[in-house]
Amino acid sequence: MVIERVITRDxxxxxxxxxxxxxxxxxxxxxxxxxxxxxxxxxxxxPDTPFIFCSGTLGEEVAVEAIKNGATDYVTKQRLGRMTRTIVRALAEKRARDDKSAAEAALQALNDTLEARIRERTRELAATNTALQDQIVERERAEDALRLVQRLDAVGQLTSGVAHDFNNLLTVIAGNIEFLDRAVTDERSKRRLDLMRGAAARGAKLTAQLLAFSRRQRLVPTPVSLNQTVVSMRDLLQSSIGGAIQIETTLQDDLWPALVDATQIELVILNLAINARDAMAVGGRLTIETANVTVGETPTRPEQPQPGEYVMISVSDTGTGMTPKVLERVFEPFFTTKETGKGSGLGLAQVYGFVKQSGGGVRIDTVPAEGTSIKVYLPRVAEGAAEAPPALGPALDPRVHPPGRRPVLLVVDDDAGVREVTATRLSEVGYTVREAASGLQALAALDADSDVDLIVLDFAMPGMNGAEAAGEIRKRWPAMPVLFVTGFADTEALAQAGADGADAIVLKPFRDGELEHKVATALAGRASPGLRLVSDRSRNG
Known part of the structure; x- marks a missing residue:
């Protein structure tokens, strides 16, 4: 114990x-x-130090006043025995106060830090909740996109199958119309045949749109200047949409060449322009714009382009626009908001299929009652690769054959009507035609007599399809040329089957002279028939 004693005020x-x-x-x-x-x-x-009076003259009133003024206690000199207990009690009270103050300070500090921690935790929870909400929205968007892709793919598979069967029917109808046209002489029957021919052509157009949507059409990508395409189509567009609608163009000067099928992109522009016309009931303005575009963001819908460099062409109108519900279904085939008989619902479906098959994408910006802008993104041609496509050689006359010999063709198709039309057309231009109703029948016919110059082979057949039949034919008769005929152009499957270029494929229904021309081309490109027959016969005994 240390005691310090003082006497004076100072x-x-x-x-x-x-x-x-x-x-x-x-x-x-x-x-x-x-x-x-x-x-x-x-x-x-x-003020926190205990203060105890000790006096021999301190009266009770003075002592009470002293305690009121802040003294801890008092002890009279007549009763110094109380001093120890008084000091102990005062120190205990002091410790209690100190402990209480320390506890209160700690509690205050805890409260202060707790509030800070609560604020921080609240911020963390808010950030986590926001991130979670973003993830939920993103997941829902991804699931919606996946469902849309699955729905479109399912419809695409269905439409490609329907288009194949429909094209077989159209081949029979259009072929027999052509045969009848040669035999009919009265004008009334001629007019009826013309009506039938027009209906068949419209059916062929519908199936072409279905195949475009399902991405089964055959494309011939070449470097194309979209600026020149728009300029060359201006008169056609104006006549198609009418004089009440003003056409404006905004074309980028240094536009990259696009790698697309030139014919199909013209159909896309025409389709978009007609849709824009139908959205503007009492005239308006149609704007066509081209631009070089670099896409950086990830697509949120299946029709949108992946990141990369594209040549963009947009068709904008000042029409009625689209509601969100319409926008969700706008690329579905046969979906239309037009009146019955005024639209097939295949225009934008065809655009979607063509653009996706070409490696591009589509974006739609629309505001109800204000208008719509449809932007088509097409792959650009790599620098230095924008050469013009090679010029086509002179058309071959299918009636020109080697002297003294009629080429022998084997026509293979499971549809008897299509097979009859194909055989008749080829017979009329001077070929000897044999027929087979399946891949197995074709192989059996070749085993019996392989003196055949060309196989005209349907691609889609039950049992052994055209690809399998062609593979077996090439194993046994390697020099035998094959020309594929198909109601839908599954480009990848045809390439795997050995279809080398557009000249190795004929599409149903047959266009004027296409079948005959490609048969003549295939025959002209093969080796001497006599040498091939010696080789084949020596192999097969």
């Missing part, structure tokens, strides 16, 4: 500092000043 004032003493014992009457003054100094300089 000494007491100099010693009374917070934390320096555990307790102050003061006489009430001092030589140079009094205990009340000492209490005042202590309350001012070290």
């Amino acid at each position: 000494e007491f004032a100099a010693a009374a500092h917070p934390g320096r003493h555990d307790i102050i014992l003061a006489d009430y009457v001092l030589p140079t000043f009094d205990g009340v003054s000492a209490l005042g100094i202590a309350r001012q300089q070290c």
Whole structure:
């Protein structure tokens, strides 16, 4: 225990500092000043230090007043035995106060930090919740996109199958119309045949649109200047949409060449222009724009382009626009908002299929009652690769054959009507035609007599399809040329089957002279028939 003793006011004032003493014992009457003054100094300089009076003259009233002024306790000199207990109690109370103050300070600090932690945790939870909401939205968008892709793919598979069967029917119808046209002489029957021919042509157009949507059409990508395409189509577009609609063009000067099928992109532009016309009931403005575009963002819908460089062509109108519900279904085949008989619902489906098959994408910006802008993104030609496509050679006359010999063709098709039309057309231009109703029948016919110059082979047949039949034919007769005939152009499958270029494929229904021309081309490109027959016969005995 350390005791410090002072007598004067100055000494007491100099010693009374917070934390320096555990307790102050003061006489009430001092030589140079009094205990009340000492209490005042202590309350001012070290208010937390216990202060106990000890006096022989302190009366009860004075003692009570002193305690009111801040003294902890008092002890009379007549009863000094109480001093120890008083000091112990005062120190205990001091410790209790200190502990309480420390606890309150700790609690306050905890409250302060707790509030800060709560604020921080609230921010973290808010950020996590926002991220979660973004993930939910993104997941829902991805699921919607996946469902749309699955729905479009399912419809695409269905439409390609329907188009194949429909093209077989159209081949029979159009072929027999052509045969009848040669035999009919009266004008009334001629007019009826013309009506039938027009209906068959419209059916062929519908199936072509179905195949475009299902991405089964055969494309011939070449470097194309979209600026020249738009300029060359202006008169056609104006006549198609009418004089009440003003056409404006905004064409980029240094536009990249696009790698697309030139014929199909013209149909796409025409389709978009007609749709724009139908959206503007009482005239308006149609704007066609071209631009070089670099896409950086990830697509959020299946029709949108992947990141990369594209040549963009947009067709914008000032028409009725689309509602969100219409926008969700706008690329589905046969979906249309037009009146019955005014639209097939295949225009935008054809655009979608062509653009996706070409490696591009589509974006639609629309505002109800204000208008729509449809942007088509097409792959650009790599720098240095924009050469013009090679010129086509002179058309071959299918009636020109080697002297003294009629080429022998084997026509293979499971559809008897199509087979009859094909055989008749080829017979009429001077070929000897044999027929087979399946791949197995074709192989059996060749086993019996392989003196055949060309196989005209249907691609889609039950059992052994055209690809399998062609593979087996090439194994046994490697020099035998094959010309594929198909109601839908599955480009990848045809390439795997050995169809080398557009001249190795004839599409149903047959266009004027296409079948005959490609047969003549295939025959002209093969080796001498006599040499091939010697080779074949030596192999097969």
